[in-house]
Amino acid sequence: MIITIDVGGTKISAALIKGTKVIKVRKVDSIIHQDLANLASYLVNLCEGWAEQAFTVAVACTGLVGAERVNFLSANDSLPLKQQLEIGFGLPVVMLNDAAAAAWAEYTLRLDRTDNTLAYITVSTGVGGGIVQNGKLVMADDGFCAHIGHMSVSRPDLPVIECHCGRFNCVEALSSGTAIANQASSILNKGVSCKTVFNEHLSHPEIALLLEQATDSIVELIANIRALTGTRVVVLGGSVGSTNLFQERIKTKLKALPKIYHVELLAPVSGEHADLIGAALYAGSVIGCD
Template sequence: MIIAIDIGGTKISAALMDNNEIIESKKTDSIIHHDLDNLASYVVHLCQDWIEKAHIVAVACTGQVGKHQVNFLSAKQALPLQQQLKAGFGLPVVILNDAAAAAWAEYCLGPKRQDSTLVYITVSTGIGGGIIQNGQLVTASDGFCAHIGHMSVNCPTALSVQCHCGRINCVEAISSGTSIARQASTILKTAVSCKNVFEQHLSHPEITTLLDQCADALVDLIANIKALTGTTVVVLGGSVGGASAFKERVAAKIAKLPMIYQVSLVSPITGEHADLIGAAMYAQTINGFNDGTQ
């Protein structure tokens, strides 16, 4: 069996899996932004009851997941997380970026496509992505690969938005759930979450304009990705990406792009467990249980 773990900025999910089937699952709050140094022991404790049943640990993790360390960009700190987890579990550990894991799950379990290319975008607390090119998950040894949330986009209304990565006008700084909540709070003159925005404030004219602008920025990113990869399909997931009020805007704007930039925008088929399933499937695919991400 496989212990699959999804380490995110707000929550950590874990499952004991037999092939691609979830046998048991758990969920808890993440500690990335207030106790990162103890992350490995926290995760091992969460999965303690499963260790004797498993032969490998598959981890989908937020951040820049490299061969020797994970750079948690939003926390501005890096950890040798894979080695820490190997020591804690006493098992081989395969680790990859969470959006890359979801992309792999979507590619493996979704309809087979002749071009063997797919791009997955998750719009949630941040914006992440995974790219399958010619049937291979695109990776890099330092982990800074397919981090499409940190691609700068054209957004006339966002003249100079500083992203936590250090660049200006990254799409994550404009269109992520965190950014939408921040901008909406300024508009409404009261603190609101992104969830509040979609549940209570869609009729507010300035919020409508805000969501249109955020969708514009994401569509600019999608057009750039189309030019880069040639993909005909973009899977749009995440709590914001999956919200109908947002996704419908994005789809309508894609339809207005020049034909060469248009893609089919589809919903994920793997649901809330995409990262867990993708990590487990990737661990089985590489079948070497090595010390790197591939």
């Protein structure tokens, strides 16, 4: 079996996985923004009692997952997390970005696929993604690769918004759940979550316009990805991206693009444990067993 860990900014999940079957799951709050220095020991403790049942550890992690270090952009710090976990578990560790893990799950589990290139976009707290190009997961030694949420898009008639990465009009700064909540809070003159925006304020004219602008940015991102990778398949997931409202509006707007930019927009098939399953499948492919 494989110990699989999904390290997010808000939550951390761990599971024992055999093949694609989740045997056991544990979930805790994340400590990335409170106690990053002790993250490795926190993860080892979370998986107490599992090491003797597993042959490796697969980690899907937020941030820039490089060969030597993980750069946690939102925490403005980095860790040699792979090395720390190998010492803590006494097992080999395979690490990749969490959205890349979900992309690999989507690619691997779609047994009816006819194309070997696929792009995965998650619209949730942030905007992330992963790309499988010609059957291989696109990765880079420093971890800064396929971070499509930090691709900027054109919005000439609207105010410029700075992203936490330092650039302007990144899709994450325009269309993420955090961005929608921040902009809606300004419009409504009170603090609201993205979930509250969707549940209670869709009839507000300025909120409706905000969501149109957010979906416009995702559509432009998809067109850019299509031009860059040639993919004809895009999977749109995440707590925001998976909503019917987002999916249907984006599908409609994609049809209005020039035909060369048309893609098949699909909902995820990998379920709530996409990152965990994808990391396990990727580790199994790297090591050569499951």
